[in-house]
Amino acid sequence: MPSFSSLGIGLGGNVNVNDLIKASVDAVKLPITRTNGLTQQAAVTNAKVSAFGQFKSLVSTLSDAAGKLTSVTGWNGVAATSSSTDFVTVSAVGGAAATSFNVQVQNLAKAQSSISDALTPAKSAVGAGTLTLTTGTWSGTPKTFAAGSDAVVKIDVTATDTLEDVASKINGSKAGVTATVLTDASGQRLMLRSKTTGESAGYQLGVTDADGSNTDSAGLSRVLSGSTEYAQNANATVNGVAVSSGTNVFANTVAGVTFTAVKPTTADVTVSVSKDNSAVKANVQAFITAYNAVNSALNDATKYDKDTKTAGLLQGDSSAVNLQNTLRMALQSVNASGAFRSLSDVGVVSAGGSGNLMPDGSLSLDATKFDKAMQTPDDVKAFFRGADGGNVTDGFAGKFQGITSKLLSTGGFFASKDQSYKEALKRNAADVERITDRASEVEKNLIARYTALDTKMSTMNQLNSYIQQQAVAWNKTL
Template identity: 30%
Template sequence: MAITSSGIGSGLDINSLVKQLVAAEGKAAKDLLDRRESVAKDRLSALGSLKGALSSFKSVVNKLKNSDLFKTHAATSSNESILSVSAAASAAVGTYSISVERLAQAHQLVSGGSGFANSSAVVGTGTLTIQLGADSSNAFSVAIGPEKNSLAGIRDAINAAPDNKGVTASIINVDDGVGGTVSRLVLTSNNTGTTNELTVTASDDDGNNTDATGLSQLISSNMLETSVAQDALVKINGFDVTRPSNTITDAVDGLTLNLKAASPGTPVSVGVSLDKSAISKTVGEFVDAYNKLGSVIRSLGSYDAQSKEAGSLLGDSMLRNLQSQLRSDMGNPVTTATGEYNTLQMIGVEIDASGVMSLKQDKLEAALAVNVSTVASVFASSDGVAMRLDSRITSYVQSGGSLDSRTQSLNGTLREISNAREAQQLRLDKLEASLLKQFNAMDAMVAQFNATGAFLAQRFK
């Protein structure tokens, strides 16, 4: 009886058989490479999580490393509608009586006369020169040719002048008093104060530089002054202070005055005090960031006996060393601390047996009340906790640091695994080709035997 299976002679599914033999041959190596790859990828992910947590913690540590945090001042105003204030680290603690006698104003001129029919109305040609203040170096000229001689053209030419010293031109359309509208050119100084007062002169192509026709219509004497150039005037503890701006930064060291409204003779009490709440807030952020880091470290190095699941860095010496070093950096006394406080615990920052940090707010506030500089030295002196931690974390997260080296090593392992897979596949491809050749030769021989057997059986019937 003839065989009709997929093998011509043997009736075997040779392709399927060879694939199974090749898969069986490569299974052990494939499983090993899969396990190595899975472990490497898990560790890479774990290192990424650890680096992220360390970097977040470092950003808060950097705040505490900066001694300016402990010089932060809060400034208050008894009347924010008249005057608001802010203080820099250099501000001195104290109280000031300030009255806003006058606000600074920007100078503004509007074209006079009966106005222009519209923004396309022709004004004239020539050259306009605009000067700010008494200093002639603060002047610039604008050439007005036939292509720019309209009101809109002049506006655009002024605004586009490459050496414009600080003037903005605009057009307003206003009532003409008889039921229609007229257009007027508005020139406004970009800055307040008398040093920015506008003076406009013209070289008019009509030959008269001062009359009310042609380009000379726009000189200062032919325009209306709608806002006077004016310096701000305040009295600080009874003494006059005049400045060109409504933001005054140089009257009281470290204090910025933002003038809101003039109220002559109305004293506003301004107080400057050390902002202890900002320090407490940052210490609280430090505690939270450390606990998040601690949670990541514990998770990566943990083992759950019930689920039999282990963290990706269980037993990793680097993780153990990091945890130990951080605890040491935060627990050891600060040798450069001044005053009666030299540890985190003494100022209210404590770590329990499970590694969780907490802040005793009343203890911190008591320490700040005694001496802020003492608390500052616990964190920001040369051997301070923040200085130690910043140096420690940097050694792990910087380029070429511990985490970077470990990451590069794992990436190298993944490349090796990829190369091993390619080499293994080449070997298996060769094995498959060899097996197919052998099985096909066997199948052809079986087919020949079957044909011979059938021939003899037919002859001897």
Template identity: 35%
Template sequence: MATLSSLGVGAGFDTESLVTKLVSLEKAPAEKILSETTKLNTKLSTWGRVQSSFSALKDAASALNKDSFWNATTATSSDSASVSVTTSAGTPSGAYSVNVTSLATAQFISSNAYADKTAVVGDGTLTITFGTYESDGGEPPAITFAAKAAAAAIDIPIGPGDNTLEKIRDRINAANAGVTASLVTDAAGTRLVMRGPNGESNGFKVDVAEGTTPGLSALAFDASTGATSSMTNNQMAANAKATINGIEISSESNTLSNVLDGLTLQLNKVTTSSVDISVSEDKASIRTGIEAFKTAYNDLVGLIRVQTLYDADSKTAGPLQGDSTANGLLRQIRSLASTTTSASSTFNRLSAVGFDIGTDGTLSINSSKLDDAMDNLPELQKLFANDSEDVAAQGIAQRFQSLAAQIVDTDGIISSRQEGIKASIKRNDEKIERLEDRVALVEARLRKQYTALDTSMGNLTALQSYVTAQLAALTNNSSS
């Protein structure tokens, strides 16, 4: 007897479809659980967005609580091409008149021209010594060299394999001696150029001890009177010289960072007239920080409102609709925005400096009212940033920072809510796994039962065919 190839062949009806439908009914609870898990994942993701918004509000509030924020200053220059200026936190307001007599320069020396960069110069040792070239002011002036006490002379060995112009350049640069070397090619040929740091105490001389291949003395230099120099002095090292409010200043750098408290001047070129520098409170950056706080607050309020609303038109609810935790957090921050503080004797709440609370809980700023408040920055700072153990005397930004920090903490409300949702998702996954195991067993049982039915029905069909055939044969024999 032939074996059955699929369910239903023996029975004569579609038992495969019947089994599939019965198994589908067994899977129905799993679909419901999967739908619930999808909603839980959406809720978990939404809480993640809420947590990020609280973190943004905490950061914005934290910025308002820093002294450096309220002490920010800005500086302007009447001729930034000649003298530019930057400030740091705590720079006092003031006005300065700057005249630049000369800029700090570096010493440049150059060699005679060689055929090309591969030309052999010689080997031996170059010794670079930093110091100051000084004139006695006589007629003609005598130049002396005073070595820099804090800088030891540096020897640069030039071996037989390093005696070409380009390799000597590389050896000088690799020594990190404070002098940089480069090659410059003009109509006469290629020259080695050496440059030191800016400042008159960073002048330098180059002594040479010849090696086995002579010629290295062509790179010797000493500008002091009576010394022998083979290289050409193109520029002497010099200090920047300027006057600030009539006081003479000398600097090895064109960047003056330690002359005025908190102020850095960049000398760019010699001036023919005074450059006026003005330092004032940076109200623009302070206002930007206050606006950033408002935006972070509104983003958070808007997010929670949308996620907790029910849309009657679309008949859809936000992922956190009816969530008591979300609604509680929304009430907390809205209440905090309208709270009063004794931190300032002038401003006792946000509305006093131009903050208006809308019907939707978001904040807007009355620009002219805030401008008036910014004319009294010390009291405005207290309103936002006063730090006190007495909660009633704490600034508004201090309170927001504290509240947001508690909420986004690893043990905070949001983290606890997220852990609860994750636990529900895990339980659902376990339910699905158990259901899948049960459905597999049911399907196996049904297939076994219907396979047996198919076999029995197939046997009956075969028996029927046999009996029918036998009866037909008997009938035929009788007729004969």
């Protein structure tokens, strides 16, 4: 706003025009700035948007927790143990049959490796030609090689290439082997090793020497002379039956069970697979935790503290109350059939042990009652996800997830609430803009009026001063 500090010649030195204009403009803006005005209303609405955003996130977590109780995977948990993990470790997939068997490990899997005779002098050119690397399997005694399905890899060696250059070219060829150079007192040696273990991961090195002989001790053919340690499968017995694996992991030997050979043993290692209810209990506890989180957030937002006489952000808000009631009613769902009919039957109870809800609406798990129910795990499973062969929505968890999914859907509760708040904020912004424009117009008009008034008064004051001067002059002539 322009300053009128220079005014006062026409209006009188005691007139504070700036304060007069500001007071008028502030009066126009009062619907924006006053308590419970538009600014405060927008802040409250944004706070409610944030609160319902938090509720949505918590309900989404709750829906996911209910979903885990409908998943077959969560109900098929198994525990796999080894009597000696120093020799054999074990894991099992959900649904694997309870079983027990003995394992003995004869040897671990090995990769093929080879080392050439020493080439001298060190770091000298090896000789021109072409190396070939073929992957396949060595078998029998003496060893015979059967090429695999992979294409033969050719490595061109120039007349100036050293053994380090050859190793680098082999590594860059992606031939299924790694190459390194060993330098000792005798010279340099080319070392090769398969990238994977097992008999089928063997290799054969060949050469076409530029000197015309592929078997002499001169030129590139020198890298063929040396020693080879052939690849080997891991070998074990399961209950006395021989089994083999290209790696130390036996993944397909026993259905649903994977055991890994750590080192050879002549004594039996007992592997056991049994039903594991801990995953079910963890999923039930996760559901309780997720429900209590959203319930607690709703309690805090809708509470009224009579001691401090302060209300929560959503105290009396029908939408928040309806959301909480919807979730609480969903907990009261009763299955029409089955050994267990309600949550309290499987140990999800109030702290007092009667009914499903504590005074604040939260849940807890009675571990003793739950463990007793899990003595018949199929009945507990049927309660949460419906009977086998039936519909998942027949079980408690399926019904509950259906309700939360509806709340979270595109046209559901949260989407509708978010849209209503967006519209309220849009109206608020429009009202603020309208009032601000009106205040600006009032300010503009007042500035113009006071400026004109000051100019007019200044002219009149000048005329009055002239008249006074003339009067004094007239009086002196009389």
